[in-house]
Amino acid sequence: MNPRKDLITINSLSDEDIRTILASTSAMKDIFTKSVKKVPALKGKSVLTLFYEPSTRTRSSFEVAAHRLSADVTTFTVSTSSVVKGESVHDTIDTLMSMKMDYIIVRHKNSGIPAVIARHCKAAVINAGDGAHAHPSQAFLDAFTIQEKYGDVAGRRVVIIGDILHSRVARSTSTILRRLGAQVAYMGPGPLVPPRQHTGIPRFTNWEQIFEWKPDVIYLLRVQNERIDTPFFPTADYHAAFGVTEERLRRIDDLNLSIMHPGPVNRGVEICDTAMEYRNCLINNQVENGIAARMSILYHLTPQTQCHD
C-alpha cells in the first residue's frame, strides 16, 4: 500500500489499503501461536495512548498490539493529566511532539480532534474513536472477524441493531463492510436510526423484518446511556423490543446466524445471558482479532518522525 501517516476514517483509505491491512491482520494472528508472542517490527518506536474518554478495551487492545510489535508504550491518562488543569489540545500536541512519540492513539468525545492532532504532528495518528464520527480500528476487526467466519465479507448480510445515530461503530463498521461488498441494514428505536434516504441503508423497525431479510450476522450495539443526555427509553422495554431475548436466540440458532457486539455488553439490555454462550457468538473472536487488526494498522502506518531534521 502507498505510504500513509494516519488512520482517521475508513473513507480516507483506498480499497487496496483496506485489503492490505486485512491481509496482514491474518499474518499478525499467526504470531499469537508462537511461544514468543512478539515480533521486532516496531522495536525502539514510541506509542502513546491519549484517551480523553474512558475506555478499557480499546486502549488495552492497542497497548497489547504495540507490545507485540516490540514498541514502547506510554499511557497518557486524562484524569491525571494537565487537561483537567485547562491545557488546550494544541498545547498538549506541542508537549507530545517534544516527547518525540512515533505513534499517537487518540480517543476524544468531540469529532475531528484526532484529525486536528494528525495535521499538526509528525507522529502517525490513529483515531480510536471520536464522538459519533468514526472508529476505524473497530471496523477492521469487525470486517476481519466476518471474513474469518465466512471466508469472505462480500455477499454477506449484516444487520446492525441499536442506537445507530450516536454510534461511531455503526458508521465505521457499516462503511467498511459495504466497501468490501457486504449488505448492511439498520434496526433500532425510530429516533435513533437515520432514514434510508440519508444513508442508502435499509431501516427496519422490528425483528420480523430482520428475519425476513435473511441476515448472516446480527451486530448489536451497546445502549450508550452516557452519550444520551436524557434516557430515551427504559432498559426493560429496549430488551423486549430490540434485544436478543431467549425466544429470538432460538430462532437465531435455528437459522445459524452469528452474533457480534463491540463490547462492553449490557447483559439483559441488548443481549440475554444465554446468548453470550451461543455457539455462533463471535464476541470473544472480536476481542482477539482486535489485537491483530491493531497490530496490522500500526505496522502499515508510517510516521514522519524518522526524517532526521
Place this chain on the structure above:
Amino acid sequence: MPTISKDDIERALEAWADHLLQGRAARGSAQLAIVGIVSHGDVLARRLVQRLTAAGCPALYGAIDITLYRDDLDLRGNRPALRSSHLPFSTDDLHLVLVDDVLSTGRTARAALEVLWEYGRPARVEMHCLADRGGRQLPIQPDYVAFDLTSAAADKVQVHLSELDGSDDITY
C-alpha cells in the same frame, strides 16, 4: 538472458533430496524439518518434503514470512504486505533445514534465524538455497547450493516456480 530450464530444476531437486537422504546417518536421532522462507522457499521446501516422504524419510514442513524481522523496515517509505507463516511445531531439538530460492546478502537468512529461535531451540540449522548469486554482507554461508551463480555477474536472478508463477525456470 541465460535460463535454467524446468528439467534442470527437476534434476537439481532430485539431487537436493538425495543429499538430504544421505545426511540421515549424520543427523542421528534429531527429527528433520524443512522450513521454507515465504514466498518461494516454502514452495521448494514443500517439494523437498514430498520427495523425502516418497523415499521413506518423512520430514516436518514449515513456512515462515520474515517481513516483520527485516532490518530495513524503517528505510522504506511503505511497509511490505505480510504473508502467513505456518510452523505448527516447536523447533526444540530439531535438525532444521532452512530453504530459500535465492541467497544473496544473507540478510533474509539472518532474519529467518531470528524467527526460528522464537519457536524454540533447534539442535542444528542448515541453510540451503536453489541459487546463490553472491554479494554477501553478513557472515552467513549456505550448506547446500543447487545452482552456483556467484560468478555469473548475476545482478538479477529471477526464480519462477509453477505453483506461484505458472512455470519453472531461473533467469539471470
